[in-house]
Amino acid sequence: MTCLPKTTDKKLGLVIDLDICVGCHACVTSCKEWNTGGYSAPLSDFDPYGAEPDGAWLNRVHSYEIDNDHWKGTVHFPRSCLHCEDAACVTVCPTGASFKRASDGIVLVNPDTCIGCKLCSWACPYGAREYDQDDGVMKKCTLCVDRIYNETLPEEDRQPACVRACPTGARAFGDLGDPASAVSQSVEERGGFNLLEEFGYKPVNKYLPPRKGSDHAPAVPTTPAKTTGAPIEKLFAWADRALSR
Amino acid sequence: MHPAYSVILFTTSSGAGYGLLFWVSIALMTGDMPHTHWSFFFTFALAVALITFGLLASTFHLGHPERAWRALSQWRSSWLSREGVTALATYLPVGLLGLLSLLKITTGAEPFLALLCAMGAVATVWCTGMIYASLRTIKEWNLTLVPVVYLALGAASGGLLMGLMTSIFGGQNRWQGAATLLALGVVLVLKLVYYRHIDSDDGAYTAAQALGMGTKSIRQIDPPHTRPNYVMREMGYDVARRHALRLRWLGLLCLIAIPLVSILLGMMAGLPMLFPYLVAVITAAIGLMLERWLFFAEATHVAMLYYGAPRA
Numbered sequence: 001m002t003c004l005p006k007t008t009d010k011k012l013g014l015v016i017d018l019d020i021c022v023g024c025h026a027c028v029t030s031c032k033e034w035n036t037g038g039y040s041a042p043l044s045d046f047d048p049y050g051a052e053p054d055g056a057w058l059n060r061v062h063s064y065e066i067d068n069d070h071w072k073g074t075v076h077f078p079r080s081c082l083h084c085e086d087a088a089c090v091t092v093c094p095t096g097a098s099f100k101r102a103s104d105g106i107v108l109v110n111p112d113t114c115i116g117c118k119l120c121s122w123a124c125p126y127g128a129r130e131y132d133q134d135d136g137v138m139k140k141c142t143l144c145v146d147r148i149y150n151e152t153l154p155e156e157d158r159q160p161a162c163v164r165a166c167p168t169g170a171r172a173f174g175d176l177g178d179p180a181s182a183v184s185q186s187v188e189e190r191g192g193f194n195l196l197e198e199f200g201y202k203p204v205n206k207y208l209p210p211r212k213g214s215d216h217a218p219a220v221p222t223t224p225a226k227t228t229g230a231p232i233e234k235l236f237a238w239a240d241r242a243l244s245r
Numbered sequence: 246m247h248p249a250y251s252v253i254l255f256t257t258s259s260g261a262g263y264g265l266l267f268w269v270s271i272a273l274m275t276g277d278m279p280h281t282h283w284s285f286f287f288t289f290a291l292a293v294a295l296i297t298f299g300l301l302a303s304t305f306h307l308g309h310p311e312r313a314w315r316a317l318s319q320w321r322s323s324w325l326s327r328e329g330v331t332a333l334a335t336y337l338p339v340g341l342l343g344l345l346s347l348l349k350i351t352t353g354a355e356p357f358l359a360l361l362c363a364m365g366a367v368a369t370v371w372c373t374g375m376i377y378a379s380l381r382t383i384k385e386w387n388l389t390l391v392p393v394v395y396l397a398l399g400a401a402s403g404g405l406l407m408g409l410m411t412s413i414f415g416g417q418n419r420w421q422g423a424a425t426l427l428a429l430g431v432v433l434v435l436k437l438v439y440y441r442h443i444d445s446d447d448g449a450y451t452a453a454q455a456l457g458m459g460t461k462s463i464r465q466i467d468p469p470h471t472r473p474n475y476v477m478r479e480m481g482y483d484v485a486r487r488h489a490l491r492l493r494w495l496g497l498l499c500l501i502a503i504p505l506v507s508i509l510l511g512m513m514a515g516l517p518m519l520f521p522y523l524v525a526v527i528t529a530a531i532g533l534m535l536e537r538w539l540f541f542a543e544a545t546h547v548a549m550l551y552y553g554a555p556r557a
């Protein structure tokens with residue numbers, strides 16, 4: 001069971017636009033809110049209002065100051081499970097609690113069979129799995145599997161909670177295995193990339209790079225406009241000289 | 246990586262237990278220790294006790310120890326599962342041989358059972374090492390050297406215990422002392438090679454690769470959480486370089502140098518070997534704990550690239 005499927009029918013995942021994410025953490029809190037009432041036990045918190053708050057969250061947003069060769073700036077950087085195609089977090093699991101679904105590629109943990117050995121979190125290069133001390137099992141992004149197929153929800157809500165919550169539309173959900181899907185198209189257009197591509201886990205989720213500043217900065221004329229030599233201009237020039245004496 | 250005490254206790258105790266099981270089985274096969282003698286029974290029982298204690302300790306760090314049996318199911322892909330399977334399978338010949346020894350029954354199958362015990366011991370320790378060596382996320386562990394070091398450490402620590410038990414029961418031991426000294430020497434060489442290797446490897450992955458940007462510099466300006474989370478506590482354990490170096494030498498001193506000197510001096514002076522082996526076992530136990538603590542504490546995880554590590 002912890003052997004990975006050779007191929008999956010779909011590759012459901014997220015595309016995260018680093019150009020427009022404003023680092024508001026709305027996806028973080030909505031993820032927690034949805035999943036704490038979700039199919040696994042609540043995402044427990046310890047000392048939530050005290051000095052050492054500590055709890056299991058499935059999505060985290062970092063903020064970095066990035067200096068690249070051509071541009072420089074602040075980048076807000078959401079990080080959750082990337083539902084990798086070659087996910088060793090699944091193969092190391094001794095119980096079969098971690099698995100990747102052949103139908104849609106979602107990587108899940110079965111909270112009823114996980115023994116809480118934490119090995120899967122060691123195998124994830126993205127730090128995407130968080131252990132829940134209270135339940136004694138591993139927690140991770142479920143791609144909101146209990147929303148996206150949930151027919152009791154209105155159609156527009158059959159999307160991950162984080163995608164619905166994002167005020168700027170920086171998160172998009174779809175089938176990255178289908179080249180015609182909106183998410184695949186945006187990856188194509190914007191040069192979407194993999195995190196830690198060199199590591200080789202083949203993440204499904206993609207990130208869209210920040211647009212370079214020069215792409216949309218207003219054009220600034222480089223040479224001053226020429227004077228026309230009209231009498232009115234001469235009058236102003238004389239006034240300017242006279243007044244600045 | 247965070248050095249969890251239950252895991253340190255588990256791997257050192259069961260490693261020494263399997264090492265002792267290996268040597269006592271070999272001694273039975275070579276005829277140096279007939280299985281009907283109490284010297285065999287108690288040495289064998291000590292091995293089983295250490296192994297069992299280690300396996301129990303390993304379940305302490307599980308979130309759901311009562312589900313531990315499930316870990317036997319995924320041997321196709323998981324080294325942790327394979328370790329569970331080999332550990333459990335080894336109990337079969339161990340149980341039989343122990344029973345025959347206790348009841349002083351001779352069947353003729355003992356050398357064969359002993360062979361199975363020795364093979365089970367090697368296989369289980371190899372699997373333990375491979376759990377770590379198979380993790381590509383941790384460069385200090387993702388080395389063929391790692392399971393080899395686990396085997397050598399098991400042989401050395403088990404050999405010291407074997408020497409201690411033999412000296413207590415006053416049994417004859419033609420080759421055990423030499424084999425133990427050799428194992429200690431091998432451990433020393435392997436650990437020096439290991440330390441040299443991890444010191445020279447800065448890591449193949451950079452923060453710029455992790456983020457997919459930041460070719461010139463990356464600075465964290467706002468952390469994703471105000472206090473360390475599970476990922477930071479588990480994977481972000483950091484031991485000061487100076488501190489680690491001192492512990493490395495202290496570890497090798499306790500694990501290799503003092504036992505070697507103690508045993509050699511005892512042998513040369515022709516003393517009863519009980520005292521030298523007792524000193525060796527006690528200091529080696531401390532050295533082994535230090536070695537295992539460092540094995541975790543010095544290991545760095547790729548996920549820390551998101552939390553400010555420049556390379557991993």
Ligand code: SF4
Nearest residue numbers: 081082083084089124
């Ligand atoms: S991001 Fe981590 S937890 Fe998610 S599939 Fe990839 S390796 Fe597994």
Ligand code: SF4
Nearest residue numbers: 093114115117118120
């Ligand atoms: S913590 Fe649970 S899901 Fe992760 S490897 Fe262990 S048993 Fe599998």
Ligand code: SF4
Nearest residue numbers: 031141143144160162
């Ligand atoms: S898809 Fe669902 S579980 Fe995953 S980060 Fe978004 S809200 Fe959280």
